[in-house]
Amino acid sequence: MKIVLKVGGARADWWKDHMAGLLPEYEVILAEEVVDKDIIDFAVVWLPEPGWLKSFPNLKCIFSIGSGIDHILKDKELPQHLPIVRLTGTDLSTRMREYVVLHVLRLHRRLPEVEESQKTEEWNQIIEPPANNRTVGIMGLGNLGADCAQILSKIGFNVLGWAKSKKSLEGVESFVGNSGFDTFLSKSDIVVCMLPLTPETTDIMNASFFKKMKNGASIINVARGPHLNEEDLLVAIKSKKIRSATLDVFNNEPLEKGHPFWKHPNVLVTPHIASLIDPVAGGKAIADNIKNFVLGNTINELIPPGKNY
Structure with a gap:
């Protein structure tokens, strides 16, 4: 299965390498590296541009790099059938x-x-x-x-x-x-x-x-x-x-x-650092949630389609 990773700045490669190590059976692809959007199963994101998520026709779930999901919900073109998983830990x-x-x-x-x-x-x-x-x-x-x-x-x-x-x-x-x-x-x-x-x-x-x-x-x-x-x-x-x-x-x-x-x-x-998430702090929780989603296990942080929080 394939994961697209959307995170800005110098942390992108760090996130990619760490997530790939946590999920060796998955392929982790940075947003700018995606060639075929049809093959993407999951999106791990922070601040995706409006309309970007709908461009993946076979997306199954969205994972937020953060406890809030407003940065995802503000997308007026967000596919309404997709569940979203918050990050806690x-x-x-x-x-x-x-x-x-x-x-x-x-x-x-x-x-x-x-x-x-x-x-x-x-x-x-x-x-x-x-x-x-x-x-x-x-x-x-x-x-x-x-x-x-x-x-x-x-x-x-x-x-x-x-x-x-x-x-x-x-x-x-x-x-x-x-x-x-x-x-x-x-x-x-x-x-x-x-x-x-x-x-x-x-x-x-x-x-x-x-x-x-x-x-x-x-x-x-x-x-x-x-x-x-x-x-x-x-x-x-x-x-x-x-x-x-x-x-x-x-x-x-x-x-x-x-x-x-x-x-x-x-x-x-202060530059949005109160609870800044790095791959070491947040990666394992996201990886565990992806595995649980695939297995059909309960995810407490999962927000059903159409819900805000």
């Missing part, structure tokens, strides 16, 4: 957990101000309350969001969680749907967006959202760029309604040169 969770905890603590302990003080050789002892006097709100309580919420709770933070359905997590106060949204925002000092990208969550962090937050609160976005209205955020920071933003995802990636975020003193830009 310990390494994915660990990396996301590391990033979220790191940046929550960075904001909690006001490290940007400490770093600025060093530049001016100022002995500035900033006193902040302990974690149990700080409230962190996690938007989205799927596998990754729930994991981060519980870790932050164990560190000592007051943790709130918001999702479209009721979740019961130890150490996390749960808020549900529209009825709980405003209270969730008004109580949170730091809001972390970990939502899936759907029509309902697109542009959710907008001017109305920021008005409902605490004065001087901060946001962290590790979900998807389109969750955030970038212009509204800049206005909210300028008015000092929002203190700061830590952004790992953007509407357009790579973030274009000259974008206001790059040099903004209250915005930290």
Whole structure:
């Protein structure tokens, strides 16, 4: 059987070599190497161009190089009969957990101000309350969001969680749907967006959202760029309604040169690295899912045709 691999940049050959080693009985072909599209059985992809997937007439399943599948679903020409398999795993969770905890603590302990003080050789002892006097709100309580919420709770933070359905997590106060949204925002000092990208969550962090937050609160976005209205955020920071933003995802990636975020003193830009998947971290899980699909075994991460998440 043959697999087409669609991943950009210098990592493509690394992915190909690693996947070929994990699946020696399969032929792994990079997207730019495909000569005969009729022979392709599976597609392993990140950010496929619109219309590209439909060009493989005998494709049986699509495997996402990432936990989200919005980068696939946004293709308006996507064949509707194909199942899609999300990528999950310990390494994915660990990396996301590391990033979220790191940046929550960075904001909690006001490290940007400490770093600025060093530049001016100022002995500035900033006193902040302990974690149990700080409230962190996690938007989205799927596998990754729930994991981060519980870790932050164990560190000592007051943790709130918001999702479209009721979740019961130890150490996390749960808020549900529209009825709980405003209270969730008004109580949170730091809001972390970990939502899936759907029509309902697109542009959710907008001017109305920021008005409902605490004065001087901060946001962290590790979900998807389109969750955030970038212009509204800049206005909210300028008015000092929002203190700061830590952004790992953007509407357009790579973030274009000259974008206001790059040099903004209250915005930290990271280049979509919160839970960046490399072949070693993600390859085995994808290979196992391909084998299970062929054998007809249950795959927990499989999204049936027509479903979003």
